[in-house]
Amino acid sequence: MLQLRYTQVDVFSAIPTRGNPVGIVHCDASPSDDFMFGVARWLGLSETVFLLPPSNPEADYRVRIWSTLGELPFAGHPTLGACHAWIESGGVPRAAHIVQECGIGLVKIRHSEQIIDGSIGCHLQAPDSRPVATLAFMAPPLLRGGPVSHELLALVCKGLNLEPGSVLDAEWVDNGAGWLALLLQEDKDVLAVLPDYSKLSGLAVGIIAPVESQPIASASLFESRAFIAGDAVPEDPATGSLQAGIGLWFSRRGFGADRYTVRQGTCMGRLGRILVHREHGEVWVGGSTTTCISGTISAPERHEE
Incomplete structure (x- = not known):
């Protein structure tokens, strides 16, 4: 032994x-x-x-x-x-x-x-x-980026019990775990999601929204959740790979302040705080x-x- x-x-x-x-x-x-x-x-x-x-x-x-x-x-x-x-x-x-x-x-x-x-x-x-x-x-390059198809987005929305119209944007942000991410309007929309994992077909899905209706272009605080259908821990309390992928997406689109914080794990009774910092074309993701x-x-x- x-x-x-x-x-x-x-x-x-x-x-x-x-x-x-x-x-x-x-x-x-x-x-x-x-x-x-x-x-x-x-x-x-x-x-x-x-x-x-x-x-x-x-x-x-x-x-x-x-x-x-x-x-x-x-x-x-x-x-x-x-x-x-x-x-x-x-x-x-x-x-x-x-x-x-x-x-x-x-x-x-x-x-x-x-x-x-x-x-x-x-x-x-x-x-x-x-x-x-x-x-x-430092966030590694994405293995897969770009928009999510309408068909797949409809499937994900059904699995998360979301109306498709409530999703402001959606992209692949896969740097190893297969993530795709949905941008929602407000943090309350993120916290209200009730996933049906049987409808997510083994997907890894992240959702994120600015807190207290901050403008997306300058928001400094976001709420996020991460779901991995089929995993022993289907909701992740704090996910660096997801936020690294989202950070690259946000950087390209001009979303979020150059320094912003992501709250995650709220629905699980956790206090996940992920710090995202853009500088010189790089995205850094950190925390305690x-x-x-x-x-x-x-x-x-x-x-x-």
Whole structure:
């Protein structure tokens, strides 16, 4: 029986256990696919990451990311959670940015501190004014973008119990998990959605709207939800990959302020806060990360690649 180091990190909330958890299994070599998939299904989290030595000389470390449905080339909160675990275990970046190697390629990550004022409440819901350490990744290029067909949009609206006329815009924003996103008019429309997963045909769908009817071109606060039909965790409490894809879409269309915050997980009792920042043609997606569980995980003997 193997004893592997295990870390569970809460991502996208300044308050531990109120964001999105990700499991990190620390390995000195890549286990077999069957081993990793088995562990991910047993843990039952939205994603489990296997943290590995890099194979690319430009990378600081490598990750393989698994959901309960299979391996993903990229995912947002696992990227930040894995980086947090890597730093906490003594990792030191080779350059100004930390570089993660994953299925989609190399992803840049940076570490910073942001002053969070508990009185404004619209950022990370910290209880007082204090510096909060955040990690942010640069949004990778989309694997699929562009408009959603009328036929597919009609199917998605039926699955979300939405009237097609309530959708202001819809685009593919897929950077690894298959996301498509709908822009709705107000945050109350996002919170009112009652998904019927049986009608979503295995799709990964995100919805987003500005809070309190802010003009879309300058909105600084959004409400969002993410649904993955067929997954063990069908609604995700805070989704970095979705917001990275939406961030690229919004940047191209001129939607949102150059710095905006996305609230997610409200309907689940979570306090997900995702910070999106556009600069020099790049989109950065970040938030707080906190280790909530640290120890070892017992697993049967693995077969390495």
